[in-house]
Structure formats: C-alpha cells, structure tokens
Amino acid sequence: MARANKAAPILDPLDAMLTRLKLTGVRDQLDNLLDEAGRANLSARETLALLCQREIERKDHRRIEMALKLAxxxxxxxxxxxxxxxxxxxxxxxxxxxxxxxxxxxxxxxxxxxxxxxxxxxxxxxxxxxxxxxxxxxxxxxxxxxxxxxxxxxxxxxxxxxxxxxxxxxxxxxxxxxxxxxxxxxxxxxxxxxxxxxxxxxxxxxxxxxxxxxxxxxxxxxxxxxxxxxxxxxxxxxxxxxxxxxxxxxxxxxxxxxxxxxxxxxxxxx
Missing domain, CATH: 3.40.50.300 (P-loop containing nucleotide triphosphate hydrolases)
Structure with a gap:
C-alpha cells in the first residue's frame, strides 16, 4: 500500500520575505512586536520604526558577541x-x-x-x-x-x-x-x-x-x-x-x- 505523501509546510509569505531580506530579528519576534505596537497604539510609521529598532538591536548584539569571541x-x-x-x-x-x-x-x-x-x-x-x-x-x-x-x-x-x-x-x-x-x-x-x-x-x-x-x-x-x-x-x-x-x-x-x-x-x- 502506497504511503500518503506528507503535506508540505505552508510558508507565511511575510516570513519568507523577512527571511529573504535577512530581517530575522523581526521575523522571529513579529507577533510579539505587533502585539506590543498594538498595546501602545502606535501608528503605522511608529510600528515600522519599532520593528527596525529591534532588528538593529539584535544585529548589534550578535555582532558584538561574535567580535568578542574573535578578539x-x-x-x-x-x-x-x-x-x-x-x-x-x-x-x-x-x-x-x-x-x-x-x-x-x-x-x-x-x-x-x-x-x-x-x-x-x-x-x-x-x-x-x-x-x-x-x-x-x-x-x-x-x-x-x-x-x-x-x-x-x-x-x-x-x-x-x-x-x-x-x-x-x-x-x-x-x-x-x-x-x-x-x-x-x-x-x-x-x-x-x-x-x-x-x-x-x-x-x-x-x-x-x-x-x-x-x-x-x-x-x-x-x-x-x-x-x-x-x-x-x-x-x-x-x-x-x-x-x-x-x-x-x-x-x-x-x-x-x-x-x-x-x-x-x-x-x-x-
């Protein structure tokens, strides 16, 4: 009896775009960040600024960690x-x-x-x-x-x-x-x-x-x-x-x- 093929995972188009843009910090925290923006009643522009800020913070943290190891x-x-x-x-x-x-x-x-x-x-x-x-x-x-x-x-x-x-x-x-x-x-x-x-x-x-x-x-x-x-x-x-x-x-x-x-x-x- 032939085994049924497992269904391929459905990828969120937004996750895929964030991954392609290498915005992994935003991707991995997206739901929490959007909830945070909603609770603070942030405008669309303010929400975008929040996402960018957290992405920069994550990249800086990873850069510093790597640089400290290489030092x-x-x-x-x-x-x-x-x-x-x-x-x-x-x-x-x-x-x-x-x-x-x-x-x-x-x-x-x-x-x-x-x-x-x-x-x-x-x-x-x-x-x-x-x-x-x-x-x-x-x-x-x-x-x-x-x-x-x-x-x-x-x-x-x-x-x-x-x-x-x-x-x-x-x-x-x-x-x-x-x-x-x-x-x-x-x-x-x-x-x-x-x-x-x-x-x-x-x-x-x-x-x-x-x-x-x-x-x-x-x-x-x-x-x-x-x-x-x-x-x-x-x-x-x-x-x-x-x-x-x-x-x-x-x-x-x-x-x-x-x-x-x-x-x-x-x-x-x-």
Missing part, C-alpha cells in the same frame, strides 16, 4: 570595574576620552607602562571591549605568543600571510611585552608587524619595561629604536605608578608588610 580576550574586564582610587596616577578623564575610540579611528597607538599588577591588562581589555562596542575589530594577543607565531610563520615561509592577518584588526592589543624572553629574531619580526600597521591600524601595547629599556627587551637597540620611532609617532603613553593589586591584598591580610617608601618609589619608576 580572544583572556578574561572579561570593563572600565566600570577599574579601581581609579587604587591607581591615582591614572586619569579617569583620559581613559574616558580613549574609550571614545578616536585614536583607533586615526590609526594611533597607546602604550600602557608600569610594574606588574597595576591594572595595565585590565585597561587594555576594557578599552578593547569599548572599541568593539563602537564597531571596531579587535584582536588580543600576548607578546610572547605573537612573536612565536611570527617566528613559526617565518620558518614555514608564510610570514607575509601572517602579517596580512595581523594587519586586519582595526585595533591590535599586544599584552605583557617585556615580561618573558622573546624569540631571537623578535626585533626584526616585530618591526615588520609595526611597519605593516603604521598609520593604518592602531596598536595598544602593555609593558612592565620603560621605553628606554626596549633595546634590552628585543635584544637589538637599533631595531628597537626603529620600532619605537613608528609606535611613538602618533601615540598616547600612560605610565601607571602604583602598587600591585595582588600585593596590596596580601598586605591587607597581613601576609606582607608594606614596602618602605624609597623602595616603593623605585619600583614605580621601573
């Missing part, structure tokens, strides 16, 4: 949770100005310098998040991971492809420069990256070493000077002089005694 932030940090009172050398007005993203639009650079534990990575991630909210593409990477990937690409004769990929994000965040030893050819590889992004894409670099020490960091004073020449041409430099959050917590618990004033001053200027 590869190691943790979630935002500006609201940064403790300015603990780091009085950081000017909240300057950070708010940087959060607006004009420096990113102009392809400028930002250097966050200071001893370990003062919040450089926190600010870097938070500013990167603000950049994503403003519509910029962002990529986060530690300095050692970045240079290792460049060295590997160079050995495999695909350095140009790797540099091309790193040139695409509007903001490239390089964290922890100077904390760990770099690859032997780090200076030359990093120089090529900085040159590729020079006046095209912004870079945010955090480091526990003064700019005057970068020759030691890269093991090549001449190339380090060339790197800094490009990074500092259009740049903002913030030096955080303060105590480590982690050490402060230990002192509060009594595990460590507060360092003498002279030692604290020396640490803050390294």
């Amino acid at each position: 590869h932030f190691p943790v979630v940090k935002d500006l609201a949770s940064f403790d300015y009172e603990a780091q009085p050398s950081v000017d909240p007005r300057q950070i708010r100005d940087l959060a607006a993203g004009r420096w990113i639009a102009n392809g400028e650079n930002l250097m966050l310098l200071g001893p370990p534990g003062v919040g450089k990575t926190h600010l870097a991630i938070a500013l990167g998040r603000e950049a994503i909210l403003a519509g910029y593409s962002v990529q986060f990477v530690t300095a050692t991971t970045l240079v290792a990937s460049l060295a590997k690409a160079h050995a495999e004769k695909r350095l140009d492809d790797r540099l091309l990929g790193l040139a695409k994000p509007k903001l490239l965040i390089v964290d922890e420069l100077g904390y760990l030893p770099l690859e032997p050819d780090a200076a030359h590889l990093f120089f090529q990256l900085v040159s590729r992004r020079y006046e095209r894409g912004a870079m945010l670099i955090t480091s526990n070493r003064n700019i005057s020490e970068w020759g030691t960091v890269f093991g090549d004073a001449v190339v380090a000077t060339a790197i800094l020449d490009r990074l500092l041409h259009h740049s903002h430099v913030i030096t955080i002089r303060g105590d480590s959050y982690r050490l402060r917590a230990k002192r509060r618990s009594g595990l460590l005694q507060k360092a003498p004033a002279q030692e604290t001053t020396n640490e803050a200027t390294t």
Whole structure:
C-alpha cells in the first residue's frame, strides 16, 4: 500500500520575505512586536520604526558577541570595574576620552607602562571591549605568543600571510611585552608587524619595561629604536605608578608588610 505523501509546510509569505531580506530579528519576534505596537497604539510609521529598532538591536548584539569571541580576550574586564582610587596616577578623564575610540579611528597607538599588577591588562581589555562596542575589530594577543607565531610563520615561509592577518584588526592589543624572553629574531619580526600597521591600524601595547629599556627587551637597540620611532609617532603613553593589586591584598591580610617608601618609589619608576 502506497504511503500518503506528507503535506508540505505552508510558508507565511511575510516570513519568507523577512527571511529573504535577512530581517530575522523581526521575523522571529513579529507577533510579539505587533502585539506590543498594538498595546501602545502606535501608528503605522511608529510600528515600522519599532520593528527596525529591534532588528538593529539584535544585529548589534550578535555582532558584538561574535567580535568578542574573535578578539580572544583572556578574561572579561570593563572600565566600570577599574579601581581609579587604587591607581591615582591614572586619569579617569583620559581613559574616558580613549574609550571614545578616536585614536583607533586615526590609526594611533597607546602604550600602557608600569610594574606588574597595576591594572595595565585590565585597561587594555576594557578599552578593547569599548572599541568593539563602537564597531571596531579587535584582536588580543600576548607578546610572547605573537612573536612565536611570527617566528613559526617565518620558518614555514608564510610570514607575509601572517602579517596580512595581523594587519586586519582595526585595533591590535599586544599584552605583557617585556615580561618573558622573546624569540631571537623578535626585533626584526616585530618591526615588520609595526611597519605593516603604521598609520593604518592602531596598536595598544602593555609593558612592565620603560621605553628606554626596549633595546634590552628585543635584544637589538637599533631595531628597537626603529620600532619605537613608528609606535611613538602618533601615540598616547600612560605610565601607571602604583602598587600591585595582588600585593596590596596580601598586605591587607597581613601576609606582607608594606614596602618602605624609597623602595616603593623605585619600583614605580621601573
């Protein structure tokens, strides 16, 4: 006995049109949105504006979610949770100005310098998040991971492809420069990256070493000077002089005694 063919599902023409126009936010919430418009006694024009607003909100939400994943932030940090009172050398007005993203639009650079534990990575991630909210593409990477990937690409004769990929994000965040030893050819590889992004894409670099020490960091004073020449041409430099959050917590618990004033001053200027 022949089996009866199942009836094909009847498609709502409006659903089909919304799908074709890629207005999936409106499509998936259409009945609820129309009910909301009816309860508010919205005119046809106001209802259309409501539908467009919700579609934009959904697209923005999905864009931000995807951009945050592609950024590869190691943790979630935002500006609201940064403790300015603990780091009085950081000017909240300057950070708010940087959060607006004009420096990113102009392809400028930002250097966050200071001893370990003062919040450089926190600010870097938070500013990167603000950049994503403003519509910029962002990529986060530690300095050692970045240079290792460049060295590997160079050995495999695909350095140009790797540099091309790193040139695409509007903001490239390089964290922890100077904390760990770099690859032997780090200076030359990093120089090529900085040159590729020079006046095209912004870079945010955090480091526990003064700019005057970068020759030691890269093991090549001449190339380090060339790197800094490009990074500092259009740049903002913030030096955080303060105590480590982690050490402060230990002192509060009594595990460590507060360092003498002279030692604290020396640490803050390294």
